[in-house]
Amino acid sequence: MNALPERLAIVVVRDGALPAGADETAAEAGGAVLLTGTGTARAAKELTAARATWTVESAQVTPGSLAATLAPLLDDVRVVLLPASPDGRDLAPRLAFDTGRPLHAGAVRCGTDTADLSRVDDALELRVRFTGPVIVTLAPGVRGVGHPIPAPEPAELRVAPVEVLDAEQVEVRAPEPETVELTEARRILGGGAGLVRPGEDGAAVLRTLTEVAAWLGASAGATRVVTDAGWAGHDRQIGTTGVVVDPDLYVAFGISGATQHTGGLGRPEHVVSINTDPHCPMTAMADLGIIADAPEVLRELDRRRRDA
Template sequence: MNGTEPIAVLVVRDGVLPPGADETVAEAGGLALLAGDDTKAAAGLLTTATRVWTAETGTRPPGPLAAALAPLLTDRHLVLLPASPDGRDLAPRLAAALDRPLLAGALAVHRTGAELIDADGLTLVDATVSGPFVATLEPGLRGTLALPDAPEITELPPPNVPVRPDAEQSALLTAPPGQEQLDQAARIVAAGAGLGTGELTGPAAITLLETVGAALGAAVGATRVVTDAGWTGEERQIGTTGVVVAPELYLAFGISGAAQHVGGLGRPAHLVSVNTDPYCPMTALADLAVVADAPSVLAELARRLTPEAPRD
């Protein structure tokens, strides 16, 4: 797999691609190296790849895995990984094995560096490097265009994974639906300023939203207006200055769709907006737009999903 072009490195578990896989491969120009279990099956799931190399390494600690993959990547100017749990574990070790800098949490990459959000969470900075580097890419920030042809797949001989001290995985714990980290959630119900009207307001609206989220197997998110008001914690803030998400289903209650919020939303497969404003950006983006009072719709939805909930 000689070449100097950028390449994406994806850790595969039991044939399942990590979150952000297709975005990362697209950002790397369509080239990918897959390592893990059942990698050939996972390669067939990629929609943005033109050429894929697969290496059956099994489930290995990130340090030994980095040592095994580094010789395959020495000529690559840019090695790009998704900012998934495995990607975040492997990237710094891979950067150390390749003796090059790591640019973590990139919004976009280019030949001489990457665009990152500064530590203040508000400022976009262009981090530059003078040579080859490793980067992790935040998922959900860009759409992907599926290529019409399947990628060319090359199976590599299993690399020699050295035995060396490293963190040992005692168990892989999968969060129940709705309890994942926001950036890993397939379903999200989210609160905006529109839930601060009428009788159901503030923290009470968040509590009801949590009830609906539990019934739907969805995590709970919010806009910056909601977190700044103290209705819920900042860890639930979705947007370019909060958590970047890429859900399959997004239910927006009382969210107008400010650019800061939409910028961290990615491209949900299904977006439902509940808002009284038929012309707000979120309504325009929605697959299904419910033009109605968000607190009232939320209360009715909670009653229908949880029969034990009290009725008026």
């Protein structure tokens, strides 16, 4: 068996599909990643930040059994990192219990001796220092992965699965658009300061944006100005100080396109800008620029939603 390194990312795979944050977590662990679940060999080919890859294939994804199977492999691993994806959040506390380690959830950065955790609605960072081996979950969309590197050939770890009393999977449902994490959203409607007129209730306007987005099968995001004003939660903030997204479609309502915001957009396939300024950076980068009053466009969409 190949010796596992001091820092290791563990990523749960379903049917060969990597979860959000897989490459970020691999990069934070120095490129060392262990894939577990179903279709791990196929998923290994999709990693862009891995320098060394191990796989532990299982018949199905059950967090209790996976934790009991993986725990004996981690004796020499000081820091175990998991993406804070749904499966990562399920596996992490079970791994912590089976290995007798503390769990630090919601990290935005993690080294060998410390982790920075996001707290109080993502508006506060708390640094913790490790005194021994730990389990850490990394929030997706908070760091880049650098330039892609060729996927290494994975080393298969052959271990006997450990059967334990576990939750039975009945069905896996797609998340509702209004609650899905922005890092996983394929369509996003973003709201900026230009969406809220002076004297208006900004929180109510952003609620309307969320409802219209859900009607269109999309999620709602926001700029830093909007989240700093308290009109939307910081988990909805897109940008270099928020989350990094990579949707198929991004529709910007009243967003000028500051570098801090556009730096978190990834590479959307299509960008639509709704703004009264035809020369703003967001309209310049858009595939379609609609020169119109963003609040009025949102009101018209909301009217059509209500009449539908």
